[in-house]
Amino acid sequence: MAIKVLLNEDEIPRQWYNIAADLPSPMLPPLGPDGKPISPDMLAPVFPMNLIEQEVSQERWIDIPEEILEILYRWRPSPLHRAKFLEEALGTPAKIYYKNESVSPAGSHKTNTSVAQAWYNKQFGIEKITTETGAGQWGSALSFACALLGLECKIFMVRISFDQKPFRKVMMQVWDGNCVASPSRETNAGREILEKFPDTPGSLGIAISEAIEQAVTDESGKTRYSLGSVLNHVLLHQTIIGLEAKKQLDKIGEKKVDVVIGCAGGGSNFAGLSFPFVLDKINGAEIDVIPVEPYSCPTMTKGPFAYDHGDVAKMTPLLPMFSLGHDFIPPPIHAGGLRYHGMAPLVSQLAVEGLITPRAIHQLECYEAAVMFARTEGIICAPETSHAIAAAIQEAKKAKEEGEEKVILFNLSGHGLMDLQGYSSFFDGKLKDYELPQEEIDRALKAIEGLPVPEISKTGKW
Amino acid sequence: MVEKYFRRGSPLRNIITIMIDEHDPKKGYCRKLGHYIEFKYCRLENNGIPCGKILDCWFKIFPVEEFVDSNYTDEEKMLLFKPQAPKISSLIELIEKARKASKE
Numbered sequence: 417m418a419i420k421v422l423l424n425e426d427e428i429p430r431q432w433y434n435i436a437a438d439l440p441s442p443m444l445p446p447l448g449p450d451g452k453p454i455s456p457d458m459l460a461p462v463f464p465m466n467l468i469e470q471e472v473s474q475e476r477w478i479d480i481p482e483e484i485l486e487i488l489y490r491w492r493p494s495p496l497h498r499a500k501f502l503e504e505a506l507g508t509p510a511k512i513y514y515k516n517e518s519v520s521p522a523g524s525h526k527t528n529t530s531v532a533q534a535w536y537n538k539q540f541g542i543e544k545i546t547t548e549t550g551a552g553q554w555g556s557a558l559s560f561a562c563a564l565l566g567l568e569c570k571i572f573m574v575r576i577s578f579d580q581k582p583f584r585k586v587m588m589q590v591w592d593g594n595c596v597a598s599p600s601r602e603t604n605a606g607r608e609i610l611e612k613f614p615d616t617p618g619s620l621g622i623a624i625s626e627a628i629e630q631a632v633t634d635e636s637g638k639t640r641y642s643l644g645s646v647l648n649h650v651l652l653h654q655t656i657i658g659l660e661a662k663k664q665l666d667k668i669g670e671k672k673v674d675v676v677i678g679c680a681g682g683g684s685n686f687a688g689l690s691f692p693f694v695l696d697k698i699n700g701a702e703i704d705v706i707p708v709e710p711y712s713c714p715t716m717t718k719g720p721f722a723y724d725h726g727d728v729a730k731m732t733p734l735l736p737m738f739s740l741g742h743d744f745i746p747p748p749i750h751a752g753g754l755r756y757h758g759m760a761p762l763v764s765q766l767a768v769e770g771l772i773t774p775r776a777i778h779q780l781e782c783y784e785a786a787v788m789f790a791r792t793e794g795i796i797c798a799p800e801t802s803h804a805i806a807a808a809i810q811e812a813k814k815a816k817e818e819g820e821e822k823v824i825l826f827n828l829s830g831h832g833l834m835d836l837q838g839y840s841s842f843f844d845g846k847l848k849d850y851e852l853p854q855e856e857i858d859r860a861l862k863a864i865e866g867l868p869v870p871e872i873s874k875t876g877k878w
Numbered sequence: 879m880v881e882k883y884f885r886r887g888s889p890l891r892n893i894i895t896i897m898i899d900e901h902d903p904k905k906g907y908c909r910k911l912g913h914y915i916e917f918k919y920c921r922l923e924n925n926g927i928p929c930g931k932i933l934d935c936w937f938k939i940f941p942v943e944e945f946v947d948s949n950y951t952d953e954e955k956m957l958l959f960k961p962q963a964p965k966i967s968s969l970i971e972l973i974e975k976a977r978k979a980s981k982e
Contacts, residue, residue: 446966454970461973550911574911581913604979609925619923620910628969629976646965682965837914 419500421664423493429659430480432652435691435762437476438698440875443765461632462641464540467533470649478652480532487531487564491520492656496664497828501792503812510815510822511670512808515661515689517829518795522587524830525685526557526644529653533642534561543638544568546630548598548623550577551834552584554644559593572598572626575618583834598623605629645682646760654688661825662692670823673703675811677826679803680707680774683760685829693825694771697878704811705772707763708803770878775807782806783842786832798830799838898949906939930959 436443445453456468463471470478499512517525537545545567549555555571562569571593578585578597588595598618599606605625609616616622631641644650658676665673676693678686686707697703766772786802788809789795797805804826815822832839902918910931917936923929928946936942946955 454966458970458973459966461977462969550908551913576915576919577911577913580915581911605976613922613926616922617915617919619925619929621924624968625972625975628972629979632973632976633980641969643965643969 417498417500418668419498421496421498421668423660423663423667425485425489425493427663428485428488428493429656429663430485431477431659432480433655433659433692433695434470434473434476434478434652435655435687435694435766436648437474438695439762439765440698440769440771440877441765443761446761462628464537464542464640466536466540467649470536470652471647473648473652480656481535484532484535487535487561488528488656491527493660493664494519494657496661497793499789499793499808502789502809505788505792506809506812506816508812508816509819510812510824512812513661513665513670513823513825514793514808514828515657515825516795517657517685517827518797518831520557522553522557522560523833524553524557524798525654525657525688525827526554526830527560528656528688529644529650529684530554530557530561530642531564532653533649534558534565534567537640537642538565538567540640541638542567542640544570544634545640545642546570546572546627547642547644548572548574548620548627549584549588549595550574550620550623551581552577552588552595553834555593555595556584556587556591557644558642559588559591559595562593563591569593570627570630571595572600572623574598574620574623575616578618598626600626602626603629645684648760648762650682650684651687651691651760651762654684655691657685657688657827658690658692661689665823665825672701672823673825674822675704675706675808675824677706677708677804677807677811677824679800679827679829680709680763683707683763685827687760687763689825689827690772694766697771705766706807706811707767707772707774708807709774709776768874770874777803777806777810780842783839785809786839787842795828796832796836796839797828798832798835801827801829801832804829901940901942901945904936904939906935908935924958927954928958932958 456472459468459471495516497514497516499514503510503512517528520527522530534545545558545562547555547558547570549571550573552571552573555573559569559571561567569588569592571588573585573588573595575597578595585595596602599609599616599622601607601610603626605622609618609622627641631639673693676690678689680686690705690707693701693703694705697705763772767774782799782802782805785806785808786797786799789797789802789805805828808824808826811822811824815824898921899918902916902921904917905914906917906920908915908920910929920929920932920935928950929935933942933946946958950958
């Protein structure tokens with residue numbers, strides 16, 4: 417039995433898969449406050465045009481430039497593991513596979529897009545990329561990419577993190593990232609805040625403002641901004657995960673996958689593994705594709721698909737997304753980092769079509785799954801990743817009850833070695849589960865009554 | 879400086895002034911940043927007003943809902959707990975803001 421399935425460098429996929437080309441129903445465009453769609457050129461001040469083209473592309477396959485592959489070879493193709501020891505512990509007839517993205521230099525799937533984004537920026541003539549970071553996960557992934565491509569990388573790291581969380585900062589420094597504490601005196605946004613609050617510890621919001629401002633106001637036009645989640649081109653770059661997995665399964669003669677699972681935050685790691693399998697489903701395959709989110713804030717599982725403002729003042733543009741409404745006030749819960757008001761639009765559209773089936777899992781079950789996984793397979797996963805493991809275990813137990821030898825695949829999106837506090841709280845018995853009451857959801861949904869309701873484009877095939 | 883964030887018009891304003899910082903030294907995990915911080919950071923995170931995740935992160939440590947109810951009006955709470963704006967929308971907003979600021 418193969419425990420690890422490896423691909424050689426010459427077997428790596430040479431194209432990304434763009435699911436926008438195969439959506440059975442068209443994706444609804446983001447709307448501005450005036451009700452008109454947001455146009456691509458509105459993003460030009462912060463992204464190079466080649467990435468904006470990917471953001472709006474309808475091409476099914478997009479070539480991965482050889483120079484990007486040359487960088488990815490450092491850790492890709494990533495291994496596909498058979499979770500044999502977890503299977504044995506569960507006593508399940510199911511075969512569980514996981515794609516191990518924790519082997520990347522920065523420890524997660526983030527580098528799949530940071531490398532691609534840095535390369536396209538360089539091709540466009542960009543010399544410097546800005547971004548923001550808290551504890552430093554995305555900042556370190558982007559620093560790594562920029563270092564290998566000879567680009568300047570400027571990271572605005574929230575002041576309190578800069579002072580209290582030195583190790584990711586050191587990672588960025590090792591990869592030649594120019595990490596400064598935010599707010600800084602380098603931007604209007606930073607100076608403005610420092611004038612009002614000289615001792616401020618900063619925030620992610622301020623850091624984003626600084627990173628955007630530096631990109632927008634560079635008169636040389638050689639600076640752009642980079643984002644590590646949510647947007648279409650980010651999801652596109654991640655599809656190499658699922659494309660590799662398909663080749664690896666084929667290599668060991670696994671002809672059919674029954675269940676594909678990924679944790680769903682902004683949607684990029686879920687999309688990366690699942691989109692190539694969703695293509696099979698569109699073409700007739702019977703596959704359950706499951707994005708997993710915390711039970712605490714069921715944005716996709718219970719919210720309707722509607723245009724929704726991003727703020728209570730209704731000033732931000734309207735976007736089609738799963739939502740609990742713009743005045744949704746979250747109840748007191750701990751959710752392990754996956755809570756978002758809305759999901760990536762591409763993922764939302766697949767849920768509308770019924771091509772994917774969102775699932776919510778209680779956090780305690782997730783940590784129990786993560787610990788079981790660590791004690792069988794050995795890897796201490798990131799807290800977000802534990803949601804995918806928990807869903808895989810649910811499916812494996814179901815297969816046991818039904819006596820079916822199902823093939824289950826999930827994405828191990830990252831390791832948790834620099835984020836162990838959640839485990840500590842779990843072992844100390846400090847975590848609680850919370851289920852949003854239906855009446856609370858109903859109340860919140862009343863808030864979006866009267867907003868423009870999108871024409872739900874849905875074929876009804878799934 | 880923080881007085882402006884107290885419940886407006888309350889006859890207990892002076893008492894609340896004492897109460898609002900009583901939890902400041904408590905330590906908890908910030909999911910936005912990914913490490914431990916003091917409650918004071920969360921109380922002032924959003925340009926001097928609380929972070930929208932303050933309930934999520936602190937309920938298991940002390941009665942933070944009670945703290946919020948005691949110190950902020952319903953209007954303020956709506957502002958505090960407004961959902962995170964979609965990324966693409968907030969990017970466009972920040973681009974415009976940066977452009978305007980650079981022209982001034």
